[in-house]
Amino acid sequence: MSSSDWQEWVVETYSHLVEPLEEWLFEQGALAVSLEDNADEPLLEPGPGETPLWQNVKVTALFTGSINLSPIKQALPSSLLAGNSRNDISTLEDRDWERVWMEDFMPIQMGPRLWICPSWTPPPEEALVPVLLDPGLAFGTGTHATTAMCLNALDGLIRGNERIIDFGCGSGILAIAALKLGAGGALGVDNDPQAVFASRDNAQRNGIEPDDFAVVMPDDEVIVHWDGSADLMVANILAGPLMELADQLISLTAPGGAILLTGVLEAQAPQLIERYRNVNLEVNQQRDGWVLLAGKKPS
Ligand SMILES: C[S@@+](CC[C@H](N)C(=O)[O-])C[C@H]1O[C@@H](n2cnc3c(N)ncnc32)[C@H](O)[C@@H]1O
Incomplete structure (x- = not known):
C-alpha cells in the first residue's frame, strides 16, 4: 500500500453503539464515517428517546494509507461491536476512494441557489449557497x-x-x-x-x-x-x-x-x-x- 492509498474500515454494530463507535473512530484519525442499514430495514421515524437509526448498522470509516491500522484494530473495544460481526479493513486505491465515497456523497443541488455538500470535498463553484452536512x-x-x-x-x-x-x-x-x-x-x-x-x-x-x-x-x-x-x-x-x-x-x-x-x-x-x-x-x-x-x- 502506498501512502497515497486510502483504507476503508467496515464495522457492523447495533444502533445504540453507533455514536460511541463513530466518536472512537474519529479519535483514531478517521477522515469520514458513513452509516448504512445492515439488515435491509427501512428507516422509519423513531419515537422520542429512541435512536433514530436501524437496529443493525454498517459503519464505514475512511483513513489515509499512512496510518497503521493493525494496532488500532486490536484496540477496538469489543463492547462497540455487534457480537461476531464484520470488522474488516481494506485498501482502496485513489481511484476506488473516488468511486466508493464520492458517488455516495456527492454535492447535491436542491434549488437554483442551494446545494448540500459533504464537508470533506470543496463545494462546486456553481454552488451559490452551500450547506455543509455529513x-x-x-x-x-x-x-x-x-x-x-x-x-x-x-x-x-x-x-x-x-x-x-x-x-x-x-x-x-x-x-x-x-x-x-x-x-x-x-x-x-x-x-x-x-x-x-x-x-x-x-x-x-x-x-x-x-x-x-x-x-x-x-x-x-x-x-x-x-x-x-x-x-x-x-x-x-x-x-x-x-x-x-x-x-x-x-x-x-x-x-x-x-x-x-x-x-x-x-x-x-x-x-x-x-x-x-x-x-x-x-x-x-x-x-x-x-x-x-x-x-x-x-x-
Ligand atoms: C423526518 S425527521 C425531519 C428532519 C429534518 N427536519 C429534515 O427535514 O430532514 C422528523 C424529526 O421530527 C422529530 N419529531 C417527531 N415528532 C416530533 C414532535 N412531536 N415534536 C418535535 N419533534 C418531533 C423527530 O425526532 C425527527 O428528528
Whole structure:
C-alpha cells in the first residue's frame, strides 16, 4: 500500500453503539464515517428517546494509507461491536476512494441557489449557497424526498430576514439552509435530544451563530416567545404528529406567514388539508409517494 492509498474500515454494530463507535473512530484519525442499514430495514421515524437509526448498522470509516491500522484494530473495544460481526479493513486505491465515497456523497443541488455538500470535498463553484452536512445520527441529509422538497421550496421562498421555525429539525438541515439563504433568525424544535445536539453541531460547522439559531425541546419556554412571529413554519414530521401539532404550528406562524408541511403520504394529504383548513394548504410538490403541503396564514 502506498501512502497515497486510502483504507476503508467496515464495522457492523447495533444502533445504540453507533455514536460511541463513530466518536472512537474519529479519535483514531478517521477522515469520514458513513452509516448504512445492515439488515435491509427501512428507516422509519423513531419515537422520542429512541435512536433514530436501524437496529443493525454498517459503519464505514475512511483513513489515509499512512496510518497503521493493525494496532488500532486490536484496540477496538469489543463492547462497540455487534457480537461476531464484520470488522474488516481494506485498501482502496485513489481511484476506488473516488468511486466508493464520492458517488455516495456527492454535492447535491436542491434549488437554483442551494446545494448540500459533504464537508470533506470543496463545494462546486456553481454552488451559490452551500450547506455543509455529513451523514450522522439525526435525520436529514437531503437525500430523503421530504427533506429535498422542503429545501427546494425554501430556496424559492427565502428573500431575506425572515424568521423561520423548523419543527422536527433533526439534523437542522432546513433551518441551516434557510439561514444560509438569508433568513434573519431560526428556531429549531425536536423531541429527540440527539437531534438538538446534531442541529447545534451542524449549525456551528456552517458558521451559524447560536444567537441566530436556537434549538430546543418542545417543552422549552423559548417557544412561547416565538408565538405568532414565524414568517415561515416548516415541519417535516409525519402525518400523525402534524395532526396533533396543528393548533401550535398555526399559532406560532405570523399573520400572512407561510406554512410548509411534509412527512405526509399522498393518501394522507386530504386529512391534513382538512385539519389545517385555516391556512389553505395545497399540494406544492410530490416525490416518491410523499407530498409537500404549502399554505398561508390569513393576515
Ligand atoms: C423526518 S425527521 C425531519 C428532519 C429534518 N427536519 C429534515 O427535514 O430532514 C422528523 C424529526 O421530527 C422529530 N419529531 C417527531 N415528532 C416530533 C414532535 N412531536 N415534536 C418535535 N419533534 C418531533 C423527530 O425526532 C425527527 O428528528
